[in-house]
Amino acid sequence: MSQTDKGLAAYITVTAAYWAFMLTDGALRMLVLLHFHTLGFSAVQLAYLFLLYEFMGIVTNLSAGWVAARFGLTFTLYAGLAAQIVALVALAQLDPSWSVATSVVFVMCVQGLSGVAKDLSKMSAKSAVKVLAPTEGGGLFRWVAILTGSKNAVKGFGFLLGAGLLAVAGFQTAIWTMAVVLAVILAGTFAFMPSGLPTGKKSAKFSQVFSKDRNINRLSLARMFLFGARDVWFVVGIPIYFYSVLSDGSTDQNRAAFFMIGTFMAVWIILYGLVQGLAPRILNAKDKSTPEVVQSAITSVAALTVIPVALAVAVWVEVPGLTLVVVAGLLLFGFVFAVNSSVHSYLILAFTSAERVTMDVGFYYMSNAVGRLIGTLLSGLSYQLGGLPLCLMTAALMAAASTLAAMRLR
Secondary structure, eight states, rough: OOHHHHHHHHHHHHHHHHOOOOOOOOHHHHHHHHHHHHTOOOOHHHHEEEEHHHHHHHHHHHHHHHHHHHHHHHHHHHHHHHHHHHHHHHHHHOTTSSSSSHHHHHHOOOOHHHHHHHHHHHHHHHHHHHHHHHTTTHHHHHHHHHHHHHHHHHHHHHHHHHHHHHHHHOOHHHHHHHHHHHHHHHHHHHHOOSSOSOOOTTOOGGGGGGGOHHHHHHHHHHHHHHHHHHHHHTTTTHHHHHHHHHHOHHHHHHHHHHHHHHHHHHHHHHHHHHHHHHHHTTGGGOOOOOHHHHHHHHHHHHHHHHHHHHHHHHHTTTTTTHHHHHHHHHHHHHHHHHHHHHHHHHHHHHSSSTTHHHHHHEEEEEEEEHHHHHHHHHHHHHHHHHHHHHHHHHHHHHHHHHHHHTTOOO
């Protein structure tokens, strides 16, 4: 097998493992959110369930780059898949007789382990692209866009899968099914992973994780606010809002609401992933320099400031056909968000070097996790205090902050 073929085989194997992980990650999020909402958890309590998940993402991304630089990318990929299996098995032990406080603490801890798993897997897959992608003809942007876009499409199917499994099979059966499937995927990945990924250097120092490159630091700040702007309405606000519109709390309406909420979340993520994959074509990036791609990032994130403001006003005044207006507006938000996110994923790899790739990518996705943590917390708080309009106005403020950070890229 030629070196090129080995690189492609490694890329395909890493991508397939990442797909399997993200399918369970999306399903688990919907299972936890909808299951505990039906148990009577408030918006803030639901947000608490995901806080440790996001916080551990910060810790993991900060250290995972160094771990991968020292022990190799395959090590962190296998560790991420294994940790998710352990998290699923642990969550299956949840006892309905526990108090609300005990259940919240337990699920927070399990979600924390799942957060570690997700970011080990993400950092491994994204860093592998820098090493394996062809350098000519915009190959790096294409490979990044394919991996990131397909991952989010798969995660979207995971949202639908989680809602469907909860409605049809119940919480416990759904969790055990995902654990078994992921264990099979881990075994297959270990068996068929070809050579081609870095094996690590024992001389790598943890202090090297922190980047001294201004572009990487500014891009990381823009990324933090960008994902905060998405999660402030996505994590708690919009699912609970739709549940309040679609269900009166009866069993039959609950099931119908689960499917409809899961379908919306799935469609949003799937379309988001498809747009990410098409971003190089949308921006005609093959014929553009990095400075021109930077300008695209600034332009696209600036548009995200306007959309949530318009939606917040629409919800506040209760315009006719409000649910359709909200759905259409959030899909438009997703289109602009996807283009910007794809540009970010390309820029972090364009700005870094092959020698520092795992550390810079880890630092960058640490900022991503900080944004998700802030967005998750504000999603519960803002919905509790001001409903969906306040969630959307908070999203607009965070998008504006992301625009300011992106404008300082050079």
